[in-house]
Amino acid sequence: MFKNLKNDLPASIVVFFVALPLCLGIALASGAPLFSGLIAGIVGGIVVGALSGSQIGVSGPAAGLAAIVLASIGTLGGYENFLVAVVLGGLIQILFGVLKLGVIGYYFPSSVIKGMLTGIGIIIILKQIPHFFGYDAAPEGDFSFFQTDGGNTFSGIIxxxxxxxxxxxxxAIVGLAILILWDKVLVKKAKIFQLVQGPLVAVVIGILFYAFTVDSEGLSISKEHxxxxxxxxxxxSFLGQFSxxxxxVIGNTDIWITAFTIALVASLETLLCVEATDKLDPEKRVTPTNKELFAQGTGNIISGMIGxxxxxxxIVRSSxxxxxxxxxxxSAIIHGFFLLISVILIPRLLNMIPLSVLAAVLLIVGYKLAKPSTFxxxxxxxxxQFVPFIVTILGIVFIDLLWGIGLGLMVGIVVILYKSYQNSHFLHIEDVSNGKHRVKMTLAEEVTFFNKGAILKELDQLPEDTYLTLDVRKTxxxxxxxxxxLEDFSEKAKGRHIDIKLISERGEVENPESYIQFFKLRPKSA
Incomplete structure (x- = not known):
């Protein structure tokens, strides 16, 4: 690992510059103590970085979990109770790894995953607008769109x-302008703008602004901001900061539901990130997914145990x-040590960062998750693809994360069933000769009970005096x-003067006596 230190050390500095404001910003978006975001960043860098099978992936607090944390802290009755769910979630992730469930990410439709990330991005944007303008009276509001005080997310913004x-x-406006300028223009101009990241510059400018306006009546930023x-x-006393x-409360059912939710969403987001980073890796190394689940689970246990x-x-830090x-x-491990050193040596400096600047950073994060180009x-x-995607987003924004994913998954399944219903067969009407309609029905490669309705409908609509060719060679x-x-239809066909020719790999049969017996005699390969 040390032979590449000349590459890893500069990269770790960049990741630190990106991670520091994001750790604080995600904690803010989660409604958790800001120190908790730094703890997660330190553990994600040092512990998960050491255990992970990924060479270039970077772990830490994720925007994708902010919505769950925000909702769960209130539901479970406090942050200390929520930490129990984090620890249990880590244990469940280790169990996922032991059971070799590293392929779990492949069983969710991409439309639902993209909808989940986009919905999370929209929520981050909506919940950070109050912070952006320095309004901190319960700025996050309730996680659900319709809030307990009778208002809603939009009325809170108003x-x-x-x-x-x-x-x-x-x-906040200056910080947002710096972030956009850095990302769109400056980073392409010189290498120095790649080394020194926009989020750090925005934070430094925010600190300087606070320092120079601390005695100004009109521009000063109050402590609560x-x-x-x-x-x-x-x-x-440093150790005393940890929760x-x-x-x-470990016997509380809601704790276990939250733990499973954390384990599932965190595992899913990790596995999707692993897939993305492996594709970006110039050396095309493949991360062992089950080992990654073990590393993430261990990291969550330790993170939850210390607050x-x-x-x-x-993906942001990894890329x-x-x-x-x-x-x-x-590079991931060293960035974790940089975070630890900053917490110990410069906490007073961190306390000069305006929340509105972190809100500007999170608005960019939210935008990158919910880009118009994705829609x-x-x-x-x-x-x-679009219907499950948009249903997932609406469910997340207007209800909650689990409902959104569940609704999107249900719609995705319905779409699959509908397409299966449509694609069970191909029907071709050829011509009319000698008073008989000639119809050819070709069955699909796999035909299940999902297709019963479609096939039965076509058979029942056949007119009398029809010559039906049933082709099952591809089935x-x-x-x-x-x-x-087919057995039932063959009985009805006699009364409706419908002749049936069955074409299979074994040849052609006119009006077979029994379809069931015929298919039982087919070769096993068929």
Whole structure:
């Protein structure tokens, strides 16, 4: 690992610059103590980085879990109770790895996954708008769109516009402009702009703005609009900043539901990130997915035990690592140590960061998750992709994350069944000769009970005096339900003067006596 230190050390600095504001920002979006985001970043870098089989992936608190954390802290009755779910979620992830469920990500339709990430991006944007304008009266509101106080997410944003803090808003706009300029223009101009990242520059400008306007009546930013990280007086007080799980609530059913949700979503997001980073890796190394689940589970256990947020592998930090020339896992590990050192040595400086600047960083994160181009691409992919995608988004935004994923998955299944219903057979009407309609029906490769309705409908609509050719040469699996339909239809066909010719691999049969017996005699390969 150390032979690539000349590449990994500069890359780790870049990842640190990206991770520091994001750790704080994601904790803010999660409604958790800001220190918890730093803990998760440290554990994700040092512990998960050391155990992971990925050479270029970087783990830490993820925007994709912010919605779950925000909802769960309130539902479970406090952050210490929520930490129990994080620890249990880590244990479940290790179990996933032992059971070799590293392929779990492949069983969710891509339309639902893209809808999940887009919905999360929209929620992050909506929930950070109040922070952007320096309005901190319960800025996140309730996680659900319709809130317990009778309002909703949009009414909360409208209320924020009525109490704008001028200083917070100005520096948020400046920070947002820096981020956009850095990402779209400067990073392409010189290597220095790749080494020093836009989020860090925005944070530094925010600190300077606060320092120079602290005594100004119109532009000063009040304490409640700043980051609030505990400042330790010594090492023992530093250790006192950590929260610990309240295992007295471990018997609560909601704790286990939240733990399973964390394990599932964190595993899914990690596996999707692994797939993406492996494709970006110049050396095309393949990450062992089950080992990655073990590493992530261990990281979540440790993070939960000392007060940190849930951890996943994160595509933003991983891609920054790859683009900065990171070669091995040392870059992720070193960035974790940089985070640890910053928490110990410069907490006073961290407490000068305006929350509105972090909101600007998160608005960019949310936008990257919910780009308009994603909507355009899904629309171009057709209705069977777009409908589950948009249903997932609406479910997440207007209900919650689990409902959104569940509804999207249900719609995806319905689409599959409908397409299966449509594609069970091909019907071709040839001509009319000697008073008989000539119709050819070709069955698909696999025909199951899902296709009963479509086939039965076509058979019942055949007119009298029809010559039906039933072609099953391409069919490799024919459900018994379909055989029973054909048996019943053969009886009806006699009364309707319908002749049937069956074409199979074994040849042609006119008006077979029994379809069931015929198919039982077919070769096993068929």
């Amino acid at each position: 209320n924020a516009f009525k109490s704008i803090s001028l200083g917070s808003t100005i520096i 700043l980051v609030s990280v505990p400042i330790p007086g010594d090492f023992s 610990f799980p309240n295992f007295a 940190g947020l849930p951890i996943t592998q994160v 920054a690592n790859i683009q900065s020339g990171g070669k091995t896992k040392m 355009k691409a899904m629309w171009s992919a057709g209705r069977k 490799r699996y024919l459900d018994n339900d379909i055989l029973e339909i």
